[in-house]
Structures are given as C-alpha cells and as structure tokens.
Amino acid sequence: MTQTLAEKYGALVVFGEHRYFGKSMPFGDDSFNTTNGNLNYLTVEQAMFDYVDLIKSIKDTYSLQDRAVIVGGGSYGGMLAAWLRMKYPQWF
DSSP: OTTTHHHHHTOOOOOOOOTTSTTOOTTGGGTTOTTTTGGGGOOHHHHHHHHHHHHHHHHHHTTOTTSOOOOOOSTHHHHHHHHHHHHOTTTO
C-alpha cells in the first residue's frame, strides 16, 4: 500500500498509534495500574476521537482540508476503521 498505491495516487499514508500501545503510554509505567483509574482513559470512544484529532491536525498542517481520508485495518483495527466511518462520516 505504501509503495504502490500511495505513490501512484500521491497519497499520504499515516499509521496512527492507539493510546496505551507502543510508545503512547499516557501514564508511563503506571498506565496499566488498575487501582488508580488510569485505565478509564482506555476506551474505544476515546481512541476514535484521538484519530479524529490526528486527522484534523494532519489536514491543517499539510493544507489537506479537501482531501479524502480512507481508513482500513484487520482484526481490531478493521473494526475501529468501520466504527470511525460510522461515527465520524464527515472525517473518514
């Protein structure tokens, strides 16, 4: 996708990182502590809004307000992509 379709169509490909995964640990080593409420911020709704916020920022940064955003994925990422399209059709 990044070496064929993106190049062919001049697309910008972004792989956003879901909160609480990879380096996106909002409370550092304490992120998965179940006694202090830190996991209250690990919801699908909040993750989806993170992606909306990311898209807004990218569109503003690169002057891409009139460009389409296509989301995709497999497994949980695929479900997240479908939910984003359903909940935020104006963005995805």
